[in-house]
Amino acid sequence: MTHAPTSLTLHGYFRSSASYRVRIALNLKGLTYDNVEVSLIAGEQRSDAYLEQNAQGFVPMLVADGQTIIQSMAIIDWIDRACPEPRLIPEEAMPRAVALAQANVIACDIHPLNNLRVLKYLTKDLGLNEETKNRWYRHWIVEGFDALEAMAGEGSFLGGDAPGIADICLVPQIYNARRFEVDLAPYPRLSAIEAACMELEAFQRARPEAVKPG
Template sequence: MKLYSFFRSGTSHRLRIALNLKGLSADYIPVDLRVDENSGAAFKALNPQGLVPALDVDGQVLIQSPAIIEWLEETHPTPPLLPPGAAARARVRALAAIIGCDVHPINNRRILIYLRQQFGADEAAVNAWCATWISAGFDAFEALLAQDPQRGDFCFGGVPTLADAYLVPQVESARRFGVDMGAWPLISAVDAACAQLPAFARAAPLAQPDAPH
């Protein structure tokens, strides 16, 4: 497998976590978003949307991190990223969707570029924008964690799931935008627990070959 990734991309980060949790390795091929390499003809021939991550599996290119992670779950079911039971799986998927559907998409790079270029937003305004939507999502996420009497060290139960793979990159992004994580102690505790696992540590942005060192 070949993983087309950018070290600071939250969607790439969540896929790296999922691959590591599954015990799978892929050749890392950096796509430098800072110089718009993703918009070039070579990468768009692989992914017409021009977004990372993309996963080349024996010549078949998979795109969109939720679809790729679902493919991983279907083709490499052990260890699972979803718990047994339809209701439990729905809860984990909902936690992941708070991040994947409601927080990350309106804070990603192309949105922030548009805010700067079309609306003249300075860095303080961009950071305030990001903090607004991160805070809204994290408030709900924290409340859901607090409502779960069976919760262990992770988002659901005692082992990491799909929800943790989505949450940890968003916490990383929150810190990058200067968001004070003190308001969400349960989220912070989950993030700390995940950080102790090699699968998460190896997936971290600064651990990637294209990260500044």
């Protein structure tokens, strides 16, 4: 078992879905961390100093007691092992598989296709206009949410009676869906789960508006 960290620094961008996930996880664990804003708009993630620590040049990046961890799902898994309570990823084989399947509908199938660098490529390199780009964005959210709505159980959260890794992924994705005017009416279970999450301080303090610079 990894020992609980004594020093944590999260390098992220306030509106990055992946950074948002990690902020929620840290808050749910009750961990104190320093938040360092890395402006994706200004390209700070491609600076030499940042790339020395994170060769991929993405956010988030967590520095824990001087050691660097990248990729949000790996970071959350590390947090869950370093500080086991409350549990975010079930230990038992089947509940773990269910939780990771739900989470990966977003982390593997929706988010990568709607990442900022992908959207920039669609407009800058492929010449898509803003309306077409937004149709692309909404399409992949709708496809993923259709599946996730059917996969949702009966509990207050995707993770059952307490929020888990799937809920941590869901809330930032619904935030993005609203930004791009996705109709959430077909997703009553997902909407109810998001509402339950947002009643918790850990989710409230992780919101982009709560950490936005200035």
